Amino acid sequence: MTLPSLRESLEAHGLMAKKSFGQHFLLDLNITRKIVRLGGPFDGDVVIEVGPGPGGLTRALLETEASKIVAVEMDGRFIELLGELNSVYGERFEVIEGDAMKVNEMQALVDRSLPPLAHIVSNLPYNVGTPLLIKWLTGPWQPLSMTLMFQLEVALRVVAPVGDNDYGRLSVIAQVLCDCEKLMDLPARAFTPPPKVDSAVVALKPKAERPEKAIIKNLEKVTAAAFGQRRKMLRASLKPLGGEALLEKAGITPTERAEQVSPQEFLRLASLI
Numbered sequence: 001m002t003l004p005s006l007r008e009s010l011e012a013h014g015l016m017a018k019k020s021f022g023q024h025f026l027l028d029l030n031i032t033r034k035i036v037r038l039g040g041p042f043d044g045d046v047v048i049e050v051g052p053g054p055g056g057l058t059r060a061l062l063e064t065e066a067s068k069i070v071a072v073e074m075d076g077r078f079i080e081l082l083g084e085l086n087s088v089y090g091e092r093f094e095v096i097e098g099d100a101m102k103v104n105e106m107q108a109l110v111d112r113s114l115p116p117l118a119h120i121v122s123n124l125p126y127n128v129g130t131p132l133l134i135k136w137l138t139g140p141w142q143p144l145s146m147t148l149m150f151q152l153e154v155a156l157r158v159v160a161p162v163g164d165n166d167y168g169r170l171s172v173i174a175q176v177l178c179d180c181e182k183l184m185d186l187p188a189r190a191f192t193p194p195p196k197v198d199s200a201v202v203a204l205k206p207k208a209e210r211p212e213k214a215i216i217k218n219l220e221k222v223t224a225a226a227f228g229q230r231r232k233m234l235r236a237s238l239k240p241l242g243g244e245a246l247l248e249k250a251g252i253t254p255t256e257r258a259e260q261v262s263p264q265e266f267l268r269l270a271s272l273i
């Protein structure tokens with residue numbers, strides 16, 4: 001069986017994008033194939049896709065050598081349309097109806113007798129993009145890799161180097177835990193309907209060595225304090241966590257400001273608290 005085009009599918013099911021679900025669809029398979037090619041390879045691995053919507057990115061993922069695609073979609077209107085993919089791809093595709101913020105990925109994989117490891121690929125709904133990224137970075141379950149579409153501003157924050165205008169808490173946490181790279185930019189007009197801002201795809205690959213849970217918690221704490229008052233010198237903003245003594249122990253000049261401190265230096269601070 002051949003699948004109808006994504007536009008035909010949407011029309012046949014009478015579906016329109018809903019703003020409340022952050023729906024901006026990619027209906028050009030050349031674009032979704034490019035995202036998947038840059039984010040891969042996924043050979044023999046499971047991929048979890050968040051927010052498949054009409055399934056443009058899903059179709060590109062199903063064309064790869066991934067062993068299985070498990071999608072999580074919150075908007076129940078799309079479940080029937082997505083079910084059509086089973087007529088071509090059988091059990092290699094499965095959709096879970098639910099909120100990705102609440103899904104326990106490890107449990108979802110184990111319940112399906114799948115290995116507990118999977119890649120995450122998503123054209124993320126803008127309203128939950130950052131919380132979902134924080135969940136996958138710091139939560140108890142880590143993906144093998146993440147290939148994520150964000151609004152450009154968030155993508156730039158993830159990859160920003162120390163000293164850059166976009167450098168902040170998200171840059172530090174993401175870069176301590178992952179190798180982060182911007183893979184491609186996408187203008188707003190690539191989406192249906194077009195959002196107000198441009199987008200970009202970021203790849204995040206977890207580093208081989210992961211700090212202990214307690215150190216990650218401290219990293220969240222110290223970056224919140226430092227960037228919460230980013231204009232202040234660190235000896236003032238970090239006072240409740242040890243101030244000048246802590247900074248000196250970590251070999252950081254107490255008069256520096258948060259944006260001058262590298263991810264590795266923040267990690268050092270987190271391990272000394």
Ligand code: SAM
Nearest residue numbers: 021024025026051052053074075099100123125
């Ligand atoms: N992947 C599709 C594409 O690229 O055309 C749709 C992307 S659209 C930006 C975001 C999708 O995420 C929508 O299908 C939306 O219904 C879904 N979504 C929104 N919030 C969600 C959540 N908390 N959990 C799971 N899916 C969600």
